[in-house]
Amino acid sequence: xxxxxxxxxxxxxxxxxxxxxxxxxxxxxxxxxxxxxxxxxxxxxxxxxxxxxxxxxxxxxxxxxxxxxxxxxxxxxxxxxxxxxxxxxxxxxxxxxxxxxxxxxxxxxxxxxxxxxxxxxxxxxxxxxxxxxxxxxxxxxxxxxxxxxxxxxxxxxxxxxxxxxxxxxxxxxxxxxxxxxxxxxxxxxxxxxxxxxxxxxxxxxxxxxxxxxxxxxxxxxxxxxxxxxxxxxxxxxxxxxxxxxxxxxxxxxxxxxxxxxxxxxxxxxxxxxxxxxxxxxxxxxxxxxxxxxxxxxxxxxxxxxxxxxxxxxxxxxxxxxxxxxxxxxxxxxxxxxxxxxxxxxxxxxxxxxxxxxxxxxxxxxxxxxxxxxxxxxxxxxxxxxxxxxxxxxxxxxxxxxxxxxxxxxxxxxxxxxxxxxxxxxxxxxxxxxxxxxxxxxxxxxxxxxxxxxxxxxxxxxxxxxxxxxxxxxxxxxxxxxxxxxxxxxxxxxxxxxxxxxxxxxxxxxxxxxxxxxxxxxxxxxxxxxxxxxx
Numbered sequence: 001x002x003x004x005x006x007x008x009x010x011x012x013x014x015x016x017x018x019x020x021x022x023x024x025x026x027x028x029x030x031x032x033x034x035x036x037x038x039x040x041x042x043x044x045x046x047x048x049x050x051x052x053x054x055x056x057x058x059x060x061x062x063x064x065x066x067x068x069x070x071x072x073x074x075x076x077x078x079x080x081x082x083x084x085x086x087x088x089x090x091x092x093x094x095x096x097x098x099x100x101x102x103x104x105x106x107x108x109x110x111x112x113x114x115x116x117x118x119x120x121x122x123x124x125x126x127x128x129x130x131x132x133x134x135x136x137x138x139x140x141x142x143x144x145x146x147x148x149x150x151x152x153x154x155x156x157x158x159x160x161x162x163x164x165x166x167x168x169x170x171x172x173x174x175x176x177x178x179x180x181x182x183x184x185x186x187x188x189x190x191x192x193x194x195x196x197x198x199x200x201x202x203x204x205x206x207x208x209x210x211x212x213x214x215x216x217x218x219x220x221x222x223x224x225x226x227x228x229x230x231x232x233x234x235x236x237x238x239x240x241x242x243x244x245x246x247x248x249x250x251x252x253x254x255x256x257x258x259x260x261x262x263x264x265x266x267x268x269x270x271x272x273x274x275x276x277x278x279x280x281x282x283x284x285x286x287x288x289x290x291x292x293x294x295x296x297x298x299x300x301x302x303x304x305x306x307x308x309x310x311x312x313x314x315x316x317x318x319x320x321x322x323x324x325x326x327x328x329x330x331x332x333x334x335x336x337x338x339x340x341x342x343x344x345x346x347x348x349x350x351x352x353x354x355x356x357x358x359x360x361x362x363x364x365x366x367x368x369x370x371x372x373x374x375x376x377x378x379x380x381x382x383x384x385x386x387x388x389x390x391x392x393x394x395x396x397x398x399x400x401x402x403x404x405x406x407x408x409x410x411x412x413x414x415x416x417x418x419x420x421x422x423x424x425x426x427x428x429x430x431x432x433x434x435x436x437x438x439x440x441x442x443x444x445x446x447x448x449x450x451x452x453x454x455x456x457x458x459x460x461x462x463x464x465x466x467x468x469x470x471x472x473x474x475x476x477x478x479x480x481x482x483x484x485x486x487x488x489x490x491x492x493x494x495x496x497x498x499x500x501x502x503x504x505x506x507x508x509x510x511x512x513x514x515x516x517x518x519x520x521x522x523x524x525x526x527x528x529x530x531x532x533x534x
Contacts, residue, residue, distance in 0.1 A: 009189075009190065009191035012191055012194050012195075013190060013191075013194065013222055013223055013226045014222075016194050016197075016198075016226045016229070017222060017225060017226050017229075020226075020229040021225075021229075023228075023229040024233060025228045025229055025231050025233075025235070026225055026228065026229060028080075028228070029225065029228070029274070029275065029278060031274075031277075031278070034278040034281055034282050034286075034287075036079050036080055036278075036282050036286040036287055037079060037286065038078075038079060038283055038284075038285040038286050039078075039079050039234065039236065039285070041077060041285075042076060042077070042105060046105065047073065047076060047077075049143055049144075049145055050073070050076065050101050050104060050105060050145070051069070051073055052143050053101075053104070053136065053139045053140050053143045053145055054069055054072055054073070054097055054101060054136075054139075055069055056139045056142070056143070057097065057132070057135050057136055057138075057139040058135055058138075058139070059093065059132065059135060064093070064094065064097060065090075065294055067291075067292055067293050067294055068090055068093065068094045068097070068292060070290070071083055071094055071098070071290040071291075071292060072094060072097050072098045072101050073101075074288055074290045075098050075101075075102065075236075075238055075288065075290070076101065076102065076105055077285065077288065078285050078286065078287065078288030079236055079237070079285065079286055079287070080236070080237040080238075080239070080275060080286065080287045080288070081236075081237070081238045081239070081287075081288045081289075081290060082216075082239050082241075082272065082275060082276055082279065082287065082288070082289045082290070083095070083098075083238065083239065083240045083241075083290050083291070083292070084241070084242060084243075084289070084290070084291040084292065084310075084313065084315065085240055085241065085242055085291075085292050086242055086244070086291075086292060086293075086295060086310050086315065086317050086454075087242070087245075087295060087297060087298060087306070087450075087454035087455070088295040088296050088297025088298050088420075088454070089292035089293065089294060089295050089296070089317075090292065090294075090296060091214075091240055091242075091292060092124060092125060092128050092214070093128060093132070094240075094292060095125060095128075095212065095214060095238070095240045096125065096128040096129045096131075096132045097132060097136070098212075098238060099112060099114070099129055099185065099210075099212060099238075100129070100132060100133060100136040101136075102210055102236065102238075103147070103148075103150055103183050103185070103210075104136075104140060104145060104147045106209055109148070109179060109180075109182070109183060110148075110150075110183040110184070110209045110210070111179060111183070111184050111186065111206070111207075111208045111209055111210075112183070112184070112185045112186070112208060112209060112210040112211070112212070113185075113186050113187075113193060113208045113210065113211045113212070113227065113230060114126070114129075114185060114186070114187040114188075114211075114212050114214070115187070115188060115189060115190055115193055115211070115212075115213055115214075115219075115227055116189070116213065116214040116215045116218075116219070117189070117190075117215055117218040117219045117223075118189070118215070118218075119189060121214050121215045122154070122187055122188060122189060122214070123154070124214075125187070125212075125214050126152060126154055126187050129152055129185065130152055130165075133150070133152070148182045148183050149181065149182035149183070150182055150183035150184065150185060151178045151181070151182060151183070151184050151185070152165065152185045152187065153165065153166065153167045153175065153178065153184060153185065153186050153187065154166045154167070154187050154188065155167060155168075155169050155186065155187065155188030155189075155192040155193065155195075155196055156168055156169065156192075157169055157192065157195075158170055167186075169188070169192050169195035169196050169199070170195070170199060171199075172196060172199035172200050172202075172203075175196065175200075186208075190219070190223045190226065190227060193227060193230070194226060194227075197230050206230045207230070207231070207232040207235075208230050208231050208232060208235060209231075209232060209234075209235055209236070210231075210235060210236045210237070210238070211227055211228060211230070211231055211235065211236075211237045211238070212237075212238045212239075212240065213227070213237075213238070213239050213240065213241075213271060214240050214241075215240070215241055216239035216240055216241035216270060216271050216272040217241035217242050217243045217245060217246075217247065217270045217272040217273065218241070218246065218247070218270060219270060219271050219272075220269070220270060220271065221269050221270070221271050221274040223271070224239075224271030224274075224275075225271075239271060239272050239275060241270070241272040243270065243272050243273050243276065244309050244310065244313075244446070244447060244450050245447055245450060245451050245454075246413070246414065246447055246448065246451055247269075247270050247273070247447060275287060276289070291310075291313065291314075291315045293315055293316060293317055293318060294317075294318060294319075294320050295317060295318070295319050295320065296320050296321075297420060297454075297457055298319050298321070298454065298456075298457075299319060299321050299323065299340055299341070299457075299458065300318075300319040300321060300322075300323035300514075301323065301340070301341050301342050301511060301514050302319075302342060302453070302454070302456055302460060303317055303318060303319040304491065304511070304514075305342055305453055305460070305484075305487065305488065305491055305511075306450055306453055306454050306484065308483065308487060309446065309450055309483070309484065323514065325514065325515065325516035326339045326341065326514060326515045326516065327515070327516045329496060329497075330496040330497045330508050330510070331497065332369065332497075333365055333366050333369035333499065334369040334370065334371055336366060336369070336459075336461055336508070337369070337370045337371075337372075337459075340458040340459050341459060341460075341510065341511070341514060342459075342460045342462075342488075342491065342492065342510065342511055343459070343460070343461045343462070343492075343508060343509075343510060344462050344464075344488060344489070344492035344508070344509040344510070345362065345366070345461060345462065345463045345464075345499075345506065345507075345508055345509075346464060346465070346466050346469060346506070346507050346509060347359070347362065347431075347463070347464075347465055347466065347502070347504050347505065347506045347507075348465070348466055348504045348505040348506075349431050349465055349503075349504040350431045350432065350433070350465060350466075350467050351431060351432055352429065352430060352431045352432060352435075352465070353430060353432050353435040354388045354390040354391065354429065354430075354435075355388065355390040355391045355393075355394050355429065356391060356394075356427065356429045356430070356431060356465075357394065358502075358503070358504060359391075359427050359428070359429060359463050359464075359465075360391070360394050360395050360398050360427070361398070362463055362502070362506065363384065363395065363398075363399070363425060363427060363463055364398050364399060364402075366425070366461065366463070367382070367399060367402075367403050367406070367425075368402070370406070374405045374406075377406070379405050379406070380405075380406070380407065380408035380421075381406060381408065381421065381422040381423055382403075382406050382407055382408060382421065382422070382423045382424075382425060383407070383408045383409040383410070383411075383416065383419075383421040383423070383424050383425070383455070384399065384407065384409070384410045384425045384426075384427065385409075385411065385412070385413055385416055385424060385425070385426050385427070385452050385455075386411075386412060386426070386427040386428075386429050387412060387413065387428075387429055387430075387442065387443055387448070388412070388429050388430075389412060391427055391429045392410060392411055392412055395410050395427060396410050408421050409421070413448050413451050413452050416451060416452065416455050419455060420455045420456070420457055421455060421456065421457065422456075422457050422458050422459065423456065423458060423459040423460075423461065424452065424453075424455050424456035424459070424460050424461070425461045425462075425463065426452055426453075426460070426461070426462040426463060426464070427463055427464075428443075428462065428463065428464025428465060428468045429443075429464075430443055430465070430468055431465030431467050431468060432467070433467050433471065436467060436468055436471045437471065437473070437474070440471065440473040440475065440478040440481075440482065441475070441477075441478050441481065443468070444471070444473065444478060444481055444482035444485055445481055446480075446481040446482070446483055446484060449484040449485060450484060453484060453488075462488060468485070469485060469486075469488070469489045470489075471485075491511045492509035492510055492511055493509070493511065493512050494509060494510050494511070494512035494515070495507055495508070495509050496508050496509065496510055
């Protein structure tokens with residue numbers, strides 16, 4: 001069903017649910033009648049002590065912000081927690097602190113499970129927990145909080161020799177030994193955790209005290225249910241994700257699905273969305289929802305561009321970075337590199353469908369106009385993103401030879417999720433109105449666009465056709481999904497230059513509210529590399 005897991009791993013999930021589908025934990029998330037229990041509340045004294053520990057914990061010269069701290073504490077007062085982490089809000093730091101707080105909150109020996117859809121996400125969370133752990137223990141000691149020792153173990157498959165801090169998926173004996181010594185945080189992908197659970201079954205079933213899923217908006221519901229069966233009856237769950245980013249990749253035609261049972265179970269939905277849909281049908285304390293609201297990655301200008309996506313969720317996203325009003329003007333393509341911000345480069349070419357030579361040449365010229373030597377700037381500071389594989393191939397053939405040092409990535413949006421870059425350049429590609437209309441649900445998709453726009457740390461340069469910006473999808477869902485493209489057009493409200501020398505008109509637009517004394521004259525000069533492809 002999903003492309004994120006191999007067929008072998010998918011079969012493992014299906015087989016596990018066939019055998020353990022009657023688990024009481026599965027009934028918690030019954031779409032027809034969710035039955036998530038409400039746990040006994042911790043004492044106020046214990047909560048206050050844990051809050052003091054988290055608030056005083058030093059994280060490389062900074063502490064959890066007020067919203068991150070509150071989110072950690074919220075999770076201690078519900079059975080299942082949904083944590084919304086918009087781009088750059090420190091969800092991994094918060095998740096690591098939350099795991100350590102939950103371990104400290106339980107009085108007896110604990111087994112916590114951590115999982116995600118990708119090895120990269122699992123490894124990043126493990127690294128953050130290991131880095132945060134000594135800082136948490138130090139703060140706990142100063143606060144007089146007793147805390148059992150804990151071990152973070154990374155599961156590895158049978159053909160890999162385990163290193164320090166790793167355990168083979170076949171070695172349940174080692175996990176049991178570590179549990180005798182203290183708390184264990186067992187980390188792995190869905191398939192790896194189910195392999196270990198299968199080994200546990202041979203003597204006594206795995207009964208974990210907690211389950212955390214990172215990137216829960218990328219994990220399909222059945223995978224989550226399989227992992228949930230590994231919980232004890234008094235277990236707790238934390239789902240960390242952002243349902244406004246990319247959803248799980250599935251190959252089934254869900255729009256045409258009519259079987260009631262399949263529709264009810266929503267196997268194509270992410271576990272984040274599925275559980276979110278159940279949250280309003282459970283009592284207080286069963287499923288709690290928290291959101292991080294301060295972004296440390298995005299500038300105020302970039303935050304302004306995407307904040308409306310999260311405002312629909314009641315989240316007021318704001319930037320921690322300082323915004324300085326820019327002055328001057330844009331008189332050449334080189335000026336796009338002088339200031340941080342959002343730049344819309346719109347053109348009138350109108351015949352392209354899955355590749356666009358005009359856009360590729362324009363992006364080449366923008367790269368060439370940067371005019372810096374390799375020793376003057378760090379490497380890999382620019383990523384170029386396009387929706388179409390054909391355009392990706394064209395861009396690679398034109399850019400990689402001359403700009404290899406500067407380029408981090410030239411790819412489609414799927415490869416970008418979870419990453420970030422100083423400068424993101426976007427090639428909208430399609431300009432043929434018929435092609436745009438026929439693929440509006442793909443090219444204008446809100447979540448895909450949000451991923452692209454929110455990966456830039458300093459500068460977003462969007463190169464696209466006027467026909468793409470002006471498109472009006474007939475389908476009401478497609479129209480709503482095109483919000484970010486429409487918002488980009490309205491945010492970039494100030495035309496600053498018409499770039500000469502091109503077959504089709506090229507105009508540069510910027511958000512006027514972030515510029516002071518903006519020169520709108522637009523010079524008729526443009527610096528272009530003499531060796532650039534034409």
